[in-house]
Amino acid sequence: xxxxxxxxxxxxxxxSSVSRVLNxxxxxxxKTKQKVMAAMEELGYRPNSVARSLASNRSNSIGVLVxxxxxxxxxxxxxxxxxxxxxxxxxAVVTAGxxxxxxxxEGINFLIDRNCDAIIILIDSLSNEFLIELSKGxxxxxxxxxxxxxxxxxxxxxxxxxxxxxxxxxIIEQGHKELAYISGxxxxxxxxxxxxxxxxxxxxxxxxxxxxxxxxxxxLTTSGRVGIDHLIKTKRxxxxxxxxxxxxxxxxxxxxxxxxxxxxQDCSVIGFDNVYFANYLHPxxxxxxxxIKEMAKMSAQWILKNVYKRPDVFVNNKFTPELIVRDxxxxx
Amino acid sequence: xxxxxxxxxxxxxxxSSVSRVLNxxxxxxxKTKQKVMAAMEELGYRPNSVARSLASNRSNSIGVLVxxxxxxxxxxxxxxxxxxxxxxxxxAVVTAGxxxxxxxxEGINFLIDRNCDAIIILIDSLSNEFLIELSKGxxxxxxxxxxxxxxxxxxxxxxxxxxxxxxxxxIIEQGHKELAYISGxxxxxxxxxxxxxxxxxxxxxxxxxxxxxxxxxxxLTTSGRVGIDHLIKTKRxxxxxxxxxxxxxxxxxxxxxxxxxxxxQDCSVIGFDNVYFANYLHPxxxxxxxxIKEMAKMSAQWILKNVYKRPDVFVNNKFTPELIVRDxxxxx
DNA sequence: CTGTTAGCGCTTTCAT
DNA sequence: ATGAAAGCGCTAACAG
Numbered sequence: 001x002x003x004x005x006x007x008x009x010x011x012x013x014x015x016s017s018v019s020r021v022l023n024x025x026x027x028x029x030x031k032t033k034q035k036v037m038a039a040m041e042e043l044g045y046r047p048n049s050v051a052r053s054l055a056s057n058r059s060n061s062i063g064v065l066v067x068x069x070x071x072x073x074x075x076x077x078x079x080x081x082x083x084x085x086x087x088x089x090x091x092a093v094v095t096a097g098x099x100x101x102x103x104x105x106e107g108i109n110f111l112i113d114r115n116c117d118a119i120i121i122l123i124d125s126l127s128n129e130f131l132i133e134l135s136k137g138x139x140x141x142x143x144x145x146x147x148x149x150x151x152x153x154x155x156x157x158x159x160x161x162x163x164x165x166x167x168x169x170x171i172i173e174q175g176h177k178e179l180a181y182i183s184g185x186x187x188x189x190x191x192x193x194x195x196x197x198x199x200x201x202x203x204x205x206x207x208x209x210x211x212x213x214x215x216x217x218x219x220l221t222t223s224g225r226v227g228i229d230h231l232i233k234t235k236r237x238x239x240x241x242x243x244x245x246x247x248x249x250x251x252x253x254x255x256x257x258x259x260x261x262x263x264x265q266d267c268s269v270i271g272f273d274n275v276y277f278a279n280y281l282h283p284x285x286x287x288x289x290x291x292i293k294e295m296a297k298m299s300a301q302w303i304l305k306n307v308y309k310r311p312d313v314f315v316n317n318k319f320t321p322e323l324i325v326r327d328x329x330x331x332x
Numbered sequence: 333x334x335x336x337x338x339x340x341x342x343x344x345x346x347x348s349s350v351s352r353v354l355n356x357x358x359x360x361x362x363k364t365k366q367k368v369m370a371a372m373e374e375l376g377y378r379p380n381s382v383a384r385s386l387a388s389n390r391s392n393s394i395g396v397l398v399x400x401x402x403x404x405x406x407x408x409x410x411x412x413x414x415x416x417x418x419x420x421x422x423x424a425v426v427t428a429g430x431x432x433x434x435x436x437x438e439g440i441n442f443l444i445d446r447n448c449d450a451i452i453i454l455i456d457s458l459s460n461e462f463l464i465e466l467s468k469g470x471x472x473x474x475x476x477x478x479x480x481x482x483x484x485x486x487x488x489x490x491x492x493x494x495x496x497x498x499x500x501x502x503i504i505e506q507g508h509k510e511l512a513y514i515s516g517x518x519x520x521x522x523x524x525x526x527x528x529x530x531x532x533x534x535x536x537x538x539x540x541x542x543x544x545x546x547x548x549x550x551x552l553t554t555s556g557r558v559g560i561d562h563l564i565k566t567k568r569x570x571x572x573x574x575x576x577x578x579x580x581x582x583x584x585x586x587x588x589x590x591x592x593x594x595x596x597q598d599c600s601v602i603g604f605d606n607v608y609f610a611n612y613l614h615p616x617x618x619x620x621x622x623x624i625k626e627m628a629k630m631s632a633q634w635i636l637k638n639v640y641k642r643p644d645v646f647v648n649n650k651f652t653p654e655l656i657v658r659d660x661x662x663x664x
Numbered sequence: 665c666t667g668t669t670a671g672c673g674c675t676t677t678c679a680t
Numbered sequence: 681a682t683g684a685a686a687g688c689g690c691t692a693a694c695a696g
């Protein structure tokens with residue numbers, strides 16, 4: 001593998017000149033530039049990214065820490081981040097924290113030790129305090145799906161409370177009065193906020209929140225399934241199940257059917273996130289859109305702008321959930 | 333950030349000794365080891381991975397190139413790889429090729445330039461010849477979902493032809509005689525093989541393959557939907573739709589229902605891959621299991637063994653698809 | 665605009 | 681078992 005030395009020798013210029021054209025510096029005469037490029041071409045020179053990183057203290061890699069790498073939600077997020085980064089010649093180093101505090105901290109250390117220039121984080125177990133502290137370190141961080149007021153510039157989030165509110169409001173407007181709620185794990189901020197929105201909508205309609213018709217799941221499909229079993233066992237009547245995400249909604253749909261009820265006639269269902277397969281469930285799932293792709297893209301752009309000093313792009317931190325009406329809710 | 337120099341000074345030993353304990357070398361006295369560890373502890377020393385890479389010519393990063401980063405299939409694969417790698421202190425650098433030849437080649441160069449110690453590849457546009465050539469380079473590669481005889485040690489694959497055969501055989505055994513087939517894009521090897529298996533089963537049952545009841549999709553949900561429209565327009569009768577993957581099957585199910593037919597009574601459906609949401613479709617999808625997690629894990633282990641010389645693990649290259657019977661097929 | 669010169673932090677012979 | 685010293689390939693002041 002040819003090095004910068006050989007290039008400089010062949011081109012008859014100094015190391016620095018080669019380095020300069022490599023880094024697109026100004027103040028290089030067209031002539032030397034041509035000579036250098038020709039030499040590079042002839043030698044099939046490829047820069048050694050590790051050496052560059054060591055000398056410049058930039059790895060051009062961005063760490064991405066998520067709860068899980070699979071699942072419809074994270075996949076879209078990572079896909080979106082990688083696309084944006086790659087256009088800029090940067091790359092994504094991904095790792096998962098599995099919603100376990102210890103493991104998530106390890107993930108962060110892992111990425112920092114890897115000299116990532118910045119880290120994009122979408123996890124739940126680490127406290128705001130920890131993340132605020134982390135943000136004071138030398139590795140810039142951006143946080144997805146969470147607003148931490150003290151470092152709000154680094155946060156990209158949607159109004160989960162509003163989303164929860166709008167979802168439940170919609171279902172109430174269709175005439176439903178007895179709502180079951182299948183929640184995400186309440187140690188997660190978004191699960192909490194969505195539940196709060198749900199309660200606000202209930203309140204506004206003078207309906208009361210029924211503890212018996214509440215089930216705390218884990219955001220995974222199976223817990224939607226189990227949740228329905230649990231709810232039905234209470235013998236309480238409900239005409240709709242409000243689910244805190246689409247995965248649980250899909251599980252809930254299965255559960256409802258396993259009890260020989262049909263959707264939406266016997267039980268309406270609403271989800272949250274609008275993951276791509278919500279559209280392929282039967283009936284198609286009414287849900288709240290979560291613009292994860294746009295948010296992920298924004299977070300990447302923020303890094304390009306703030307860490308790599310790329311020309312300004314407009315960066316928007318707050319996103320809005322939107323109701324997507326499909327066929328899983330019936331009028332009463 | 334403390335460096336190895338400060339550690340060596342504080343411990344009162346040489347650079348090399350510090351390096352030795354860092355790398356778990358033998359021939360280090362227990363005493364110096366203790367001194368060094370104490371010094372590291374005191375200084376909060378963290379090794380600089382970039383410097384290590386430059387000096388050792390190992391980046392401890394493994395490139396992963398896939399067609400797409402989202403979708404149920406790739407998500408599970410990447411998740412599985414990352415878990416295995418991280419246990420060994422290695423990390424995954426991911427990138428997508430979008431099934432476009434130019435883009436996939438760029439992806440490979442990108443990863444090589446990033447000094448990845450090895451690359452895991454699951455793509456479709458690059459030819460066997462190209463990959464064989466690539467395998468002769470200095471960066472080891474492993475190939476998922478494809479058998480290239482010349483480099484079969486580096487390949488991890490299932491018998492797609494057998495899978496296609498078994499799927500269709502099963503559906504024939506349920507009494508179906510008029511089968512529509514929604515294929516993956518035929519430039520992809522797996523799509524081809526699955527189709528061949530389908531034809532073999534047909535043949536064996538003395539049924540003929542009907543060109544009119546064939547539709548070439550793109551492995552994405554929407555093309556399953558579109559495929560059904562197309563098939564129905566032919567006015568040919570069919571009692572079952574054999575789909576080359578679950579995503580198209582989910583689209584096909586939607587299509588069938590949009591034409592006011594019910595599943596499986598009016599039209600049975602079978603998929604391929606057994607992605608996690610196949611279980612949450614309605615009716616639950618009968619499909620062929622594709623052990624992508626195990627295969628991904630194996631590929632990571634192969635790298636640990638062959639590139640990093642980790643203690644032998646048993647490595648299996650060939651996997652077998654298995655029929656998963658659920659509710660999307662009816663007896664005739 | 666171009667060249668010289670130190671490193672970046674660590675690994676790895678080679679002696680001892 | 682330990683240490684000295686020479687890089688790994690490149691960047692970034694600084695001087696000219």
